[in-house]
Amino acid sequence: TLCLSRVWSMYNQLTYYCKRIRKELDNTVDFWLKYSHDTTHGGFFTCIGRDGKVYDELKYVWLQGRQVWMYCRLYRTMERFHKPEILEAAKAGGAFLRKFARVSGGSGGPWKCAFCLTRDGKALKVQRTVFSECFYIMAMDELSRVTGDKDMQLEAEQMMEQVIYWVRVDSSSLGRPQLPGEVPTNSMAVPMMLLCLVQQLTEGRGQEAAQKYGDLASWCVQQILQHIQRDGTAILENVSLEGAELPGCQGRLQNPGHALEAGWFLLQVSGEQQDEELQRTAINKFVELPYQDGWDKEHGGLFYFLDVDGHCPTQLEWNMKLWWPHCEALIAFLMAYNQTKKPQLLERFSQVYEYTFSHFPDAKSGEWFGYLTQEGKVALDFKGGPFKGKNIIAIHEISHNFPLDALKAYAG
Amino acid sequence: TLCLSRVWSMYNQLTYYCKRIRKELDNTVDFWLKYSHDTTHGGFFTCIGRDGKVYDELKYVWLQGRQVWMYCRLYRTMERFHKPEILEAAKAGGAFLRKFARVSGGSGGPWKCAFCLTRDGKALKVQRTVFSECFYIMAMDELSRVTGDKDMQLEAEQMMEQVIYWVRVDSSSLGRPQLPGEVPTNSMAVPMMLLCLVQQLTEGRGQEAAQKYGDLASWCVQQILQHIQRDGTAILENVSLEGAELPGCQGRLQNPGHALEAGWFLLQVSGEQQDEELQRTAINKFVELPYQDGWDKEHGGLFYFLDVDGHCPTQLEWNMKLWWPHCEALIAFLMAYNQTKKPQLLERFSQVYEYTFSHFPDAKSGEWFGYLTQEGKVALDFKGGPFKGKNIIAIHEISHNFPLDALKAYAG
Incomplete structure (x- = not known):
């Protein structure tokens, strides 16, 4: 147990953190409200330079979907963002997505979502994965919650059925030919993303929704748990469908940020279901372990990729420090x-906080840098890029989890 | 004009460079002879760690093709490598490639080459580009030159016809769907690679071969020259089919190593055709300009990617120093x-030499590192990876171009 003075000092420190995070969230929302809206063609610019200037007019669909989701979530759940301009921006983004994101799969195949669109909404790139569709679902479902549009909710659920079919039944209509040397793989990203979608689609919708996706949720948890390997000493990013380690680089790959993200997805489940064993597993294996292994003891920060046997990863960016693993x-x-x-979990939080807030925020122009060198120098200075959008998704989640009340009660 | 003492000092310096390069070439060939041969399944391991250990058994097809080509070229053109073990290794690699690299394009489509094979030759990944096929052609043609196998030469030429069809007539059977937002693009890599293949297929084969590929060669040169943009002040990596600048990041992208590589491909043409204007353009636009723009004034070395307007490139590895642009x-x-x-061109050579030879060779275990941070620290320490093979391709070309004789004659 803690002595009272330590609780108070922790409380004071966390009060400071909380204020800082609140300020970052406000600044970041301002940044995107100010610079990202395309009032001519609708949707959001996603390639935004350090000072807010659009350096490319392409619109990346993951980020369109996330921004719609984020605006809606802020509008719906945080009083100070319950403003008409945020709702309107979300609706405009949703309309753009709905009008342009879906492209025909060709030859009677199902509809896919594009990965990237031109400014006026023409499809430029389609990935043979399910992630654009997932962010489309996130956006549509959350938007339907603030607008009450039942058609939109239905559309999200129909797209969800398609994603489930691709993942659990038959992925051939994604367009990736099955090759003889390929080993079917359980990649962490897929069950993680689906679990996140289940939480989105069931939140606050009672028993019926929970039942509808209950089997999928259990499957996702079980698929995620398969990534615990090497007698519980490592989380590996790719395993076989039977949960065995795969040969070579692919099999040895670690992505500490992904593991930590999976960790808090599992904690959401363990919290809801009051499953203490799952909670223990989530914390020990998916939070503590990746933090221990992924933290750079020399320069601080979490590595992007590692090889469990200490080989050099083949990803050129393996040793870079990215904003999102730190948010996770x-x-x-x-x-x-x-x-x-x-x-001790708050102490860890504090360690990650110190690195994150001393390296990623841009004091000059607002928002965060996304990509640092191993040594912590800014390597890419844009605020939005093909894979980087608003970091407030994460900040928002942090705000919601902030244990100030708990601590206050504890300190009494 | 140079004074005699300066010529002598340059001669001495170049003699030293030449010896060092010869030594690197010997060491590097030894490294691959020792560590890369798969005597069980044939072909070459391509994922080789710092000390020669295979860290992944996958066999990348670009590198299989290049290694066959390299062994043959060394065997055929440099006396000290005219050894049975090198010929045998090349033949074994060629047999593996011929047996396993080609995969059916499906539904009656043409044969494609895989990008990556399992150790025993099963296709694992097929790219929707022409490059695996190009390296296959390089390997087969060069191997046919040392073995005298006319069928193999014919096979190379047939594959070449397929590549030309994809590039100049119809790329739809590569499997990439045409999307409404896509702008047809002239990417530097394609005409460069094809020009290289023309040189491979016509070398020493007289008028008939030169005529067969003459139109293609002119087309390649013209396509490469379209990349001179901004009133001759910049080489851009991607332009429209009409030779206009494209919008956004893609249009502003610069790849100094590619431009330099295109430069010496053009110099080969200008040398053969005694085309002084092409020579001037090649040197001023494709050699001097990318060197000036691409050289890191702070830390030395050539950047991997740049944006012509000074925006930050979106490639996470943009500021890394890779071995191959320095070789080019x-x-x-x-x-x-x-x-x-x-x-002054020799002085430039000398500047690049100093950076290259003080940063990339691994004094401890032989061969070169491939990937450095902007500051010149080794970032990935393997010797072979998905895209890095034997750097001796480049060293070999350097040896052949080494102007010692010219200088000697000059110095008298």
């Missing part, structure tokens, strides 16, 4: 603390 | 000197 770590430790009240 | 620069400056005898 902050959320994961805070959520883990909220569920367990173990002070 | 060395070859380009040496070839430019050989054709013009302008001493």
Whole structure:
């Protein structure tokens, strides 16, 4: 147990963190409201330079979907963002997505979502994966919650059925030919993303929705748990469908940010279901372990990729420090603390916080840098790019998990 | 004009460079002879760690093709490598490629080459581009030259017809769906690669071969020259089919290593055709300009990617220093000197040499590192990876261009 003075000092420190995070969230929302809206063609610019200037007019669909989701979520759940301009921006983004994101799969195949669109909505690139569709679902479902549009909710659920079919039944209509040397793989990203969607589609919708996706949720949890390998000493990013380690680089690959993200997804489940064993597994294996292995002892920060046997990863960016794994770590430790009240989890949060907030925010122009060198220098200075959008998705989650009340009660 | 003492000092310096390069070539050939041969399944391991250990058994087809080509070229053109073990290794690699690299395009489509094979030759990944096929052609043609196998030469030429069809007539059977937002693009890599293949297929084969591919060669040169943009002040990596600048990041992208490589491909043509205007363009636009723009004034070395307007490229690896652009620069400056005898071109060679040889070779285990941080620290320490094979392709070209004889004659 903690002595009272330590609780107070922690409380003061967390009060400071909380204020800072609140400020970052406000600044970041301002940044995107100010610079990203395309009032001519609708939708959002996603390639935004350090100072807010659009450096490419392409519109990446993952980021369109996330921004719609984010605006709606802020509008719906945080009073100070319950403003007409945010709702209107979300609706405009949703209309653009709905009008342009879906492209025909060709030859009677199902509809796919594009990965990238031109400014006026023409499809430029389609990936043979399910992630554009997933972010489309996130956007449509959350938008339907603030507008009450039942058709839109239905559309999200129909797209969800398609994604489930691709993932669990037959992926051939994604367009990727099956090759004889390929080993069917359970990639962490897929069950993680689906679990996140289940949480989106069932939140606050009672027993019926929970039942509808209950089997899928269990399957996702079980698929995620298969990534615990090497007698529980490592999380590996890719495993076989039977949950065995795969040969070579692919099999040895670790992505600490992904593992931490999976960790807090599992903690959401363990919290809802009051499943203590799952909670323990989530914290020990998906939060503590990737943090221990993924943290750079020399320069601080989480590596992007690692090889469990210590070989050099083949990804050129393996040693870079990206904003999002740090956001995932902050959320994961805070959520883990909220569920367990173990002070060492707050200390970890504090360590990650110090690195994150001293390296990623851009004091000059607002928002965060996304990509640092191993040594912590800014390597790419844009605020939005093909894979980087608003970091407030993460900040928002942090705000919601912030255990100030809990601590206050504890300190009494 | 140079004073005699300066010529002598340059001669001495170049003699030293030449010896060092010869030594690197020997060491590097030894490295691959020792560590890369798969005597069980045939072909070459391509994922080889710092100390020669295979860290992944996958066999990347570009590198299989290049290694066959390299062994044959060394065997055929350099006396000290005219050894049975090198010929045998080349033949074994060629047999593996011929047996396993080609995969059916499906539904009666043409044969494609895989991008990546399992150790025992099962296709694991097929790219929807022409490059695997190009390296297959390089390998088969060069192997046919040392073995005298006319069927193999014919096979190379047939594959070449397929590649030409994809590039110049109809690319739809590559499997990439045409999307409404896509702008047909002239990417530097394609005409460069094809020009290289023309040189491979016509070398020493007289008028008939030159005529067969003459139109293609002119087309390649013209396509490459379209990349001179902004009133001759920049080489851009992607332009429209009409040779206009494209919008956004894609249009502003620069790849200095590619431009330098295109430079010496053009110099080969200008040398053969005694085309002084092409020579001037090649040197001024494709060698000097990318060197000036691409050289990192702070830390030395050539950047991987740049944006012509100074925006931050979106490629996470943009500021890394890769081995191959430096090899291309060395070859380009040496070839430019050989054709013009302008001493400042040798000085440039010397500058690139100093950076290259003080950063990339691994004094401990032989061969070169491939990937450095902007500051010149080794970022990935393997010797072979999905895109990195034997750097001796470049060293070999350097040896052949080495102007010692010219200088000697000059110095008297």
